[in-house]
Amino acid sequence: MVSLSDIEKVVHATFDGVTKVELWGSLVAVFVRDFGEYYQNREKIRELANALKKKIVVRGDPKKRKEPERTAELIKSLASDAGITNIWFEPQFGEVHIEAYKPGLVIGKQGSNLKQIARESGWSPVVLRTPTMPSFTIEGVRKSDISNAEDRKKFLTKIGKKLLKPTPETSWVRAAMLGAFRQVGRSSVLIQTKNSRVLIDAGVQTGLNPATASPEDLYPYINMLGFPINELDAVIISHAHMDHTGFLPFLFAAGYD
Known part of the structure; x- marks a missing residue:
């Protein structure tokens, strides 16, 4: 796994006039003094992308x-x-x-x-x-x-x-079904590894009356997480139906950032 310093070395070896290198998610942002030159000539950008196997964006130095x-x-x-x-x-x-x-x-x-x-x-x-x-x-x-x-x-x-963190030698993946299995509604699945904890969907059960139904029948089993909600690395929403998104506001209210 390459580090940020490794990426910077390759960038400086490929580009002239680099002032800084930043990571924007999966993108590598390269700031250069002569932005116009690189905007018109994309060959260097393709060369760097091939060397790093990452998508490159070039920006002009703020100064x-x-x-x-x-x-x-x-x-x-x-x-x-x-x-x-x-x-x-x-x-x-x-x-x-x-x-x-x-x-x-x-x-x-x-x-x-x-x-x-x-x-x-x-x-x-x-x-x-x-x-x-x-x-x-x-x-x-x-x-x-x-x-x-x-x-x-x-x-x-x-x-x-986080994406540059080294992958552990022994990998494992745990999937916990928090809702929507053997039923329609309140979809939620926790995917957990040594490096990350990702929640796929956070829905509610739409076919019941919230005033009379039990919370156990309405919402995902969030108490099964086994860690604070603010330690979730990501929440992935598959599509914008209430049985997949309705519980999302609660996660923010409970501390998810």
């Missing part, structure tokens, strides 16, 4: 990025006919999100505008289509991405470090 106001002016001048509605900056990930009615005009022929934005500003452009009809859902999701960027980055960094 080399142009001010958001000047970057916004540059974007508007390049795509004045695109119907740009919003420009959001996400400094934690080095991205500028551009919302427009005509995203193709923002991108430009063969990505020419995106390359120019990256080269002149040091920001990585992300182009999003503005809905033709107002959508509070889409607006809320996009604003949430920006406002929670710092927390998302901390979470991804934490996960990235």
Whole structure:
């Protein structure tokens, strides 16, 4: 299993002008001084991805990025006919999100505008289509991405470090069925190894009246976990039905982070 220092050595041997290397979940983020060069020439990125067997993202060094106001002016001048509605900056990930009615005009022929934005500003452009009809859902999701960027980055960094932990020599996997077996509803399965504890689904029994039914018939057997809820590494939701998601708010209320 490679370590972060091993990854950094390979990155510095492949790229010039690297200022730092970060782990964003399963991604390796490489920050460089001359972002425009690497944005246009992807050969080095492919070479590094093959060497590390990981997905690579390249970002401009924060000290080399142009001010958001000047970057916004540059974007508007390049795509004045695109119907740009919003420009959001996400400094934690080095991205500028551009919302427009005509995203193709923002991108430009063969990505020419995106390359120019990256080269002149040091920001990585992300182009999003503005809905033709107002959508509070889409607006809320996009604003949430920006406002929670710092927390998302901390979470991804934490996960990235966990993924680099060495695998134990003797491996075992335990599966505990906490609900939904021999019945329909309150789906929940605990998968446990030496390294991690993952809960798949956290549902409730939808066919019973909560006012009269016993909690043992309504909810998964969370008391069988055998450890505090805040020690769960992840909760994976298979799909958004109540018998698979209804118990999730309780997990957050009980301390899952």
